[in-house]
Amino acid sequence: MEKKLGFGCMRLPLLNKEDQTSFDTDTLNKLVDTFLERGFTYFDTAYTYHGYHAEEAMRKALVERHPRASFQLATKLPLRDFKDSADMERIFNEQRTNCGVDFFDYYLLHNMGSNVYEKCRKYGAFDFVAKKKAAGKIKVVGMSFHDMPELLDEILSKYGDGLDFVQLQINYIDWEQPNVQSRRCLEIANKYNKPVIVMEPCKGGTLVNVPQEAEKLMKAYNPAASTASWALRFAASQQGVFRVLSGMNSMEQVEDNTSFMANFLPLNEEENAIIEKVTKIINEKTAVQCTACEYCTHGCPKNIPIPKYFALYNSIMRTTGSFSSQMVYYNNIAINHGKASECIGCKQCERACPQHLPITKYLNDVVEKFEKNSMIPIRK
Ligand code: SF4
Ligand code: SF4
Structure with missing residues (x-):
């Protein structure tokens, strides 16, 4: 076999x-x-x-x-x-x-x-x-x-x-x-x-x-x-x-x-x-405790897929190796949505978030990881 x-x-x-x-x-x-x-x-x-x-x-x-x-x-x-x-x-x-x-x-x-x-x-x-x-x-x-x-x-x-x-x-x-x-x-x-x-x-x-x-x-x-x-x-x-x-x-x-x-x-x-149980423990160690409820996204004037970006951010913060597939996902999602850097800080999302997360602050962290430090290999 x-x-x-x-x-x-x-x-x-x-x-x-x-x-x-x-x-x-x-x-x-x-x-x-x-x-x-x-x-x-x-x-x-x-x-x-x-x-x-x-x-x-x-x-x-x-x-x-x-x-x-x-x-x-x-x-x-x-x-x-x-x-x-x-x-x-x-x-x-x-x-x-x-x-x-x-x-x-x-x-x-x-x-x-x-x-x-x-x-x-x-x-x-x-x-x-x-x-x-x-x-x-x-x-x-x-x-x-x-x-x-x-x-x-x-x-x-x-x-x-x-x-x-x-x-x-x-x-x-x-x-x-x-x-x-x-x-x-x-x-x-x-x-x-x-x-x-x-x-x-x-x-x-x-x-x-x-x-x-x-x-x-x-x-x-x-x-x-x-x-x-x-x-x-x-x-x-x-x-x-x-x-x-x-x-x-x-x-x-x-x-x-x-x-x-x-x-x-x-x-x-x-x-x-x-x-x-192991999944639960690893998830508890996550950087952003977003539940992906999507309440924040409906009124976002920039169509930023906030929970998707937070999930990617959590993944990359848990990653120990030189792992770049989150970068690939980020780029793919950003084709049809607003990028994290396009947030205008209106805070509509923060008012809607049942977890009371400082979303705009976390979006800045996302920008740092995914837009300023992209690990996707570029052909020399
Ligand atoms: S603060 Fe940014 S993420 Fe929040 S609703 Fe406004 S544009 Fe969207
Ligand atoms: S409202 Fe808060 S918990 Fe829900 S998806 Fe948006 S950031 Fe995550």
Whole structure:
């Protein structure tokens, strides 16, 4: 049976953390070899990862060192980067060279959202991947998605026939978060019978380094299980999920992940109850105690989606690693709404807020995090 764990290549081992291209080749080779030796075969990279050099690193560590039939390689069309139809072709060919392969086992439209959807329609991105599949250059076509369930529904209703699967951000903290809505996105994928690959099951490391109180609950139930194992097993237990990606950059992580995912067991009722408690504890440690009631947004003259921005802010304040997907969500939401910096300080929202939150002050914090210190990589 195919294993449910995939090797995520967004955070490969580095010699110098400040230099995203300083790959620790020896360690990477060992991680890849061990992963394969243990019966796991799926690797997920992308054109843009590691300053546009991850595909090349995976060619050297994986493609040039192992038989082509012994692994499955996934990469992605960078929807933010391509300029027109000809550019998609150029990038695709470049990716085949970068990866050293004639075809991709899996190929995804990368980071679909409201900021790129119209561009994809205009330049025929959905047709592009369909033609590559028909020509045998892609075996399985998918889409990674970072936006709201309504948009996912629209895309799957219009273009679902050409998509074999979707890749979603699913983890127990984002399950009900208004800014991500893991559960609802998964329900939409299930509605269209699209198998799901999970990205960010540990939310960029946040669910590895949980508050002590939460870790105690997990250890009391199973002293041997790591916090990461709870997060990965939560994601892998959901209906329709056939694979969960984990970014592994140490042997300890590969050994731990492959141990409990070798013969994967879904979470039982008792474990699910513990996850609920852990979620509650983590949420209690949130920076802004917004309940997402939306009372504040109705009269906002600038159409600022206040609770969505606060949810993103809470996520990023809990994040321990260099995690940038909240930035992506922020940019996507801001396409059709007011940005936090557009607040005019009328305080209508504060008068409406049942939690009496100093909303305008928090919006300034949002500006600092999401508009002044954007971590989204820019092509050099
Ligand atoms: S103070 Fe800002 S966020 Fe609040 S209602 Fe006015 S414009 Fe909207
Ligand atoms: S009214 Fe207050 S609690 Fe409700 S969504 Fe707005 S900020 Fe959050």
